[in-house]
Amino acid sequence: MKKLTLIVTISILSLFMLFTSCGNADNQDGNNENNSSETTLEGDVTTDTHVHKYGEWVTVSEPTCKESGTKERTCSCGSKETEDIPTVAHKYVNNVCSMCKQSNPDAFVPDYSEGEANVVGGDSGLSRYVSQGSYLYFSASGNTIDKMKINKSGVQTVYQVSAGRIMNINVLGDWVYFYCEGSTVGKSYIARVRTDGSGFEKIVSSVAVWEMIVAKDTVYYTTFPTDGEYKDFAKDVMPLYCVSVNGGTPKQIHDGAVGELVADDKFIYFIHDNEDGDPSIRRIKHGNTSSDVLVENKEIYNLAIEGSKLYFFEHNKYDDIYSLASVATNGGGYTVFGKVMQYSDSMCVVGNKVYYLGGLYRENEFLESAGLVEYNVSTKTDRIAREDYELIDFQSAGNLLIFENYDYEAERLDSLTIYFTDKNVVKTLKIS
Ligand SMILES: [Zn+2]
Numbered sequence: 001m002k003k004l005t006l007i008v009t010i011s012i013l014s015l016f017m018l019f020t021s022c023g024n025a026d027n028q029d030g031n032n033e034n035n036s037s038e039t040t041l042e043g044d045v046t047t048d049t050h051v052h053k054y055g056e057w058v059t060v061s062e063p064t065c066k067e068s069g070t071k072e073r074t075c076s077c078g079s080k081e082t083e084d085i086p087t088v089a090h091k092y093v094n095n096v097c098s099m100c101k102q103s104n105p106d107a108f109v110p111d112y113s114e115g116e117a118n119v120v121g122g123d124s125g126l127s128r129y130v131s132q133g134s135y136l137y138f139s140a141s142g143n144t145i146d147k148m149k150i151n152k153s154g155v156q157t158v159y160q161v162s163a164g165r166i167m168n169i170n171v172l173g174d175w176v177y178f179y180c181e182g183s184t185v186g187k188s189y190i191a192r193v194r195t196d197g198s199g200f201e202k203i204v205s206s207v208a209v210w211e212m213i214v215a216k217d218t219v220y221y222t223t224f225p226t227d228g229e230y231k232d233f234a235k236d237v238m239p240l241y242c243v244s245v246n247g248g249t250p251k252q253i254h255d256g257a258v259g260e261l262v263a264d265d266k267f268i269y270f271i272h273d274n275e276d277g278d279p280s281i282r283r284i285k286h287g288n289t290s291s292d293v294l295v296e297n298k299e300i301y302n303l304a305i306e307g308s309k310l311y312f313f314e315h316n317k318y319d320d321i322y323s324l325a326s327v328a329t330n331g332g333g334y335t336v337f338g339k340v341m342q343y344s345d346s347m348c349v350v351g352n353k354v355y356y357l358g359g360l361y362r363e364n365e366f367l368e369s370a371g372l373v374e375y376n377v378s379t380k381t382d383r384i385a386r387e388d389y390e391l392i393d394f395q396s397a398g399n400l401l402i403f404e405n406y407d408y409e410a411e412r413l414d415s416l417t418i419y420f421t422d423k424n425v426v427k428t429l430k431i432s
């Protein structure tokens, strides 16, 4: 009985000590007046009394972008400490915050709807106009990349370079790829910027680019000796290079001279001309380095692609006859269509119609009227689609044919006359 009383008394006393020393975190540095205690608890004890030894912080409520959260930690004595967890950044999923449902004010807004993104950055390696979605991209004043709603006058400048001239514009999804020709090769480069002008990235520095086309995450381009002098024709005169759209080390994948770059989602196609002037049409699969010969032993000019066909002009040098011809993208089905006056620098294909500048051939001679010829490869018939243009250069962008109207006094591009081939409609849109 006496023994039990003693045990109970000690127990009560111990509990009393425990609670009096607990709950006062300030006593941790050992200035504890209660020095009569002999109590020793597990943990960092620096004095003869209990010092809180807290466990890991445990989250009580998660913070959101709008409200802070709370966390707590507990000592074995039962004491708790609580702290706020600061608010966190918005968590955007498809540019809408998953917590507060607010949309991302800095969100990049693509210029196209789903399914409208280009597969290839332009119609050819020399194209200066590219359409994607409802926009047309081009350089309105040399040092700018501009975009224009295809149905509306006025341009929006996407990006401006401080020095140099913007060329070889390609548009692929969210990015505009371009070559900036500086005053020297050292100041010339390939770069890209998003279609809203953000995220400028240099891809290749110190490079002299002639043609450039972007397809399948790859920038293809040809280079040239800027002084016109070359040591090795194959290595120095328009060899074909490729580099990832994300940059890295460029790689030469074909000897020069390479020209008339066109592409689809599987291959890049081009005309290869060697030093002896023996042209061939070739292709290289994206990601590969070896070329297949599709057409050889022909004098070939220009190259355009539509679906699974390549179109070009062949020249029969014995009779001095130029003809429109095509070959399948796998090299099969070589077809010669009608005679053309001569090869035309401007040539493009929209669906089953080939457009070029020239005249119509009737009863063994070319008719007087000339202009924009539309040759239907299905019916093998041709017509002058537009007579009101002089025999000058035109550009193509998807199903649009573009005629540039210069203000020669102001020395600038004044407007674009756009021929909507699908609707057979012409519109002139002012630049500013
Ligand atoms: Zn404690």
Ligand SMILES: [Zn+2]
Binding pocket: 065, 066, 089, 090, 091, 097, 098, 099, 100, 101, 102
């Ligand atoms: Zn939020």
